[in-house]
Amino acid sequence: xxxxxxxxxxxxxxxxxxxxxxxxxxxxxxxxxxxxxxxxxxxxxxxxxxxxxxxxxxxxxxxxxxxxxxxxxxxxxxxxxxxxxxxxxxxxxxxxxxxxxxxxxxxxxxxxxxxxxx
Amino acid sequence: xxxxxxxxxxxxxxxxxxxxxxxxxxxxxxxxxxxxxxxxxxxxxxxxxxxxxxxxxxxxxxxxxxxxxxxxxxxxxxxxxxxxxxxxxxxxxxxxxxxxxxxxxxxxxxxxxxxx
Numbered sequence: 012x013x014x015x016x017x018x019x020x021x022x023x024x025x026x027x028x029x030x031x032x033x034x035x036x037x038x039x040x041x042x043x044x045x046x047x048x049x050x051x052x053x054x055x056x057x058x059x060x061x062x063x064x065x066x067x068x069x070x071x072x073x074x075x076x077x078x079x080x081x082x083x084x085x086x087x088x089x090x091x092x093x094x095x096x097x098x099x100x101x102x103x104x105x106x107x108x109x110x111x112x113x114x115x116x117x118x119x120x121x122x123x124x125x126x127x128x129x
Numbered sequence: 130x131x132x133x134x135x136x137x138x139x140x141x142x143x144x145x146x147x148x149x150x151x152x153x154x155x156x157x158x159x160x161x162x163x164x165x166x167x168x169x170x171x172x173x174x175x176x177x178x179x180x181x182x183x184x185x186x187x188x189x190x191x192x193x194x195x196x197x198x199x200x201x202x203x204x205x206x207x208x209x210x211x212x213x214x215x216x217x218x219x220x221x222x223x224x225x226x227x228x229x230x231x232x233x234x235x236x237x238x239x240x241x242x243x244x245x
Contacts (some may be wrong), residue, residue: 015172042231052176053133053219053235054173066230073170106231116223120165120172 013037015121017103023127029091032124036084036105043080044118046102054102060086071093090126097129131156131224135236141245142206142210150205150239161223162203164194167238168216176218178204190214200212 016035024030036043042061057076059067063083071078075094080086089112090097104118136151155195161180165173177188184196194205203220217238226232 016180051138053221053237056232056236058185059230059232064230067226069226104173104225106139106180116180118173120174122170122172125170 012080013105015105015119017101017121017124019124021125023129024093024129025096025120026095027092029089030093030103030126031089032101032103032126034086034088034103034121036086036103037107037119040085040107040119042071042106042108042116043059043086044106045078045086048102048123051101057088057101062063063095093126093128098126100125131222131232132218132241133222133234133236135220135239137239138237139240139242139245141242144212146208146211147208148206148214148241150218150241152203152205152236154201154203154220156222156224160196160198161213162194163194163221163223163233164188164192164203165219165221165235166190166216167219173219175210176205207212210241210243212243212245214241216241 045057045058048054057071058078060080063080078088100123102123104120105116106116108116132155134153158236163178164176167173177186179186179196183211187193192207219238220236223233
């Protein structure tokens with residue numbers, strides 16, 4: 012089966028510009044996650060969708076970041092305006108089971124989008 | 130709140146030598162533990178997981194990990210490493226957030242450098 016698809020793979024922008032990332036999860040996966048991975052750190056959850064609803068966005072900087080999953084399938088993450096500290100790899104992951112599966116949910120990751128903000 | 134501590138940021142090891150990557154966790158309720166591997170310019174790939182049952186868990190590529198509840202540890206081991214094992218390894222713990230949904234917390238990662 013096809014894995015989690017992300018695009019673009021790389022993006023270079025100047026600060027204060029806007030940028031958008033796209034993710035297509037594995038077919039049939041109910042849960043979709045966006046993570047931010049800053050160099051030298053582990054992935055940090057930004058937002059989690061259950062179908063097309065948000066179940067956790069507690070660590071999303073809502074003044075500049077937004078995300079949507081309108082039809083419960085693919086998703087976009089937007090940054091507007093970007094700051095230097097947003098330079099990171101943005102990972103998308105999906106899992107088959109609903110998030111209420113008691114922590115047993117296995118997440119499958121895409122290759123990520125590497126963002127450089129100059 | 131749950132957390133994960135990976136004690137070593139980098140681990141150099143000679144090819145065919147054994148290796149142990151250390152991970153300690155804290156979690157308030159039921160614990161589900163994972164190890165992921167990330168090769169350069171790729172996403173994370175699941176190596177192994179502990180959900181319940183036997184405390185010794187075997188994963189892909191010859192890796193295994195042991196869940197130790199009393200020491201709150203989940204160390205990753207391989208008896209003989211290969212050059213292709215050079216990658217970054219992330220320990221993760223899964224718990225439930227306040228809304229009852231799964232929340233996964235990752236450690237900062239350990240870079241394994243296999244020396245020929």
